[in-house]
Amino acid sequence: MEALFRKGGFMEKTKLAICIEDEEYKQRFVKCVMKHYKELFEIHVVNQMCKSKEESIEEFGVVIIGDDNEKRSDFSKQQVFLVLQENGGEEYKDTNERIHYTKKYQEVYKIIEELQKVVSRNIYEEKKGIEENVIQRIGVFSLTKEAMQIPFAALLAEILGENHHILLVDLQPFSGFSTEIETEGVLGMEDLLSIASTENYTINRLTASIGHEQKWEYIYPVKNTSCLSEVGVERYQKMLQILEKEYAYTYVIINFGAMFSGMIELMESCREVFFLTEKKEEQNYREQNFCEEMNRGGKDKFLQRILWTEIPVGLLKIGSWRQLSKQWLWSSLGDSLRERYWVEYTNGTDM
Helix, strand or coil: CCCCEECCEECCCEEEEEECCCHHHHHHHHHHHHHHHCCCEEEEECCHHHHHCHHHHCCCCEEEECCCCCHHHHCCCCCCEEEEECCCCCCCCCCCCCEEEEECCCCHHHHHHHHHHHHHHHHHHHHHHHCCCCCEEEEEEECCCHHHHHHHHHHHHHHHCCCCCEEEEECCCCCCHHHHCCCCCCCCHHHHHHHHHHCCCCHHHHHCCEEECCCCEEECCCCCCCHHHHCCHHHHHHHHHHHHHHHCCCEEEEECCCCCCCHHHHHHCCCEEEEEECCCCCCCHHHHHHHHHHHHCCCHHHHHCEEEEECCHHHCCCCCHHHHHHHHHCCHHHHHHHHHHHHHHHHCCCC
């Protein structure tokens, strides 16, 4: 597989070979991928002529093949495949970890999600063997602008995702993050928390809990928000450690919400915490109360890592978290984040 990493992050496109015999389906599939995902993939339509040229087919990150389950044997045993089957390939018990199955007749975006998981997993395995990954955690929290937390966290993920491998973890009840994310057929955070309690898991089970935006990834939100405050810091730490180990993230962004046992301890594990507020220069009574409690608990060093961040009045528009995040991307807020982290990336001081 070609090298898909540059310093601290991903190259923008993965080489994708599409080898499907069903001509009508292939044309519709390729047209859709070209229209909606051309920024993610360098697409090549290949045919059986490639069978005699293993060195050519191995240039691709992933090969998508159609209904003929035997076709993959014509290619290199080291090639990574996504097999489109009418029933999803449930009857095949293939032990080859480089062969993955998904349903042929489903929305293309769902196939692309599966494709991203396949690409991600194999890239991370390569990276883990090359260098030790240094992971930075960044927190997002607010006592006055709670509704702005998810848009801000997504904005931060989008900007950092230009040069780094990002995971967003939403621990805020009723954040709005779940209202726009397809959760059918995937595992929510409850499943990861259960895994963390036993530490027994498979890579496929972990991967089923991770969703993809264009430049960053996220854990699928909980389906029952009450569990967010019922779980203690030990379980959250173990969940994050498992994901950080298996997927070699550069940054993990944690959106904090309701208090749980040990929440401040988890915040302290963050390199910095963005504390969204009305005025950076002023603290209202809730923020003052927070700082007083931190001082009483000897959390002076933690307070020094808090970045009091004002959300300008002109940016407080009503909309979905995606709409707000996109609006902010090239605003003064986006510019300040971009300057902060891109300068670090350029100077190599964040690794």
